[in-house]
Amino acid sequence: MSVFAYARVSSEEQNLNRQLDALAPFITDKRYLYCDKARE
Numbered sequence: 001m002s003v004f005a006y007a008r009v010s011s012e013e014q015n016l017n018r019q020l021d022a023l024a025p026f027i028t029d030k031r032y033l034y035c036d037k038a039r040e
Contacts, residue, residue, distance in 0.1 A: 007020055
């Protein structure tokens, strides 16, 4: 079974790497990891 993950940051205070670290134990294939940085 494949697990898909989505990490998103929308402000300077949020940290994408911290979210990716939290998701890492659940992701077996980085092809199924999607990231988004929304900046205004």
